[in-house]
Amino acid sequence: MRxxxxxxxxxxxxxxxxxxxxxxxxxxxxxxxxxxxxxxWSLISEQFLGKANLVRNIGLAPDDIISHLYPLYRINLKMQA
Incomplete structure (x- = not known):
């Protein structure tokens, strides 16, 4: 068991x-x-998430404002508009 x-x-x-x-x-x-x-962003993020086992999404926040998010979900697409 141990x-x-x-x-x-x-x-x-x-x-x-x-x-x-x-x-x-x-x-x-x-x-x-x-x-x-x-x-x-999409290419780099896709490569990262393809290798990561525990990470589901990733964001970039220059000046503490999220400007890039991957993958984009439907709710995130609405927020971008």
């Missing part, structure tokens, strides 16, 4: 570390070239 619990713990930790690393890499891309990141 072995099974350790495996579950390991899998949870591995997923958290993986997604944290991916998020840090994503933040580095945005910090190094913000204009590139905004111009290619």
């Amino acid at each position: 072995h099974k619990l350790n495996l579950v713990r390991y899998n949870i930790e591995a997923n958290i570390y993986r997604d944290t690393y991916l998020a840090d890499s994503f933040a580095s891309v945005v910090a190094l070239d913000p204009q590139f990141a905004m111009n290619n």
Whole structure:
């Protein structure tokens, strides 16, 4: 039983570390070239979410105002209008 619990713990930790690393890499891309990141938002976000296991969506908020969100849901599309 203890072995099974350790495996579950390991899998949870591995997923958290993986997604944290991916998020840090994503933040580095945005910090190094913000204009590139905004111009290619869908492509970059899709790549990030395709590799992440626990992240469901991602947003970009220059000046603390969310301007980019991926994926766009119907409710978000209404908010953009």
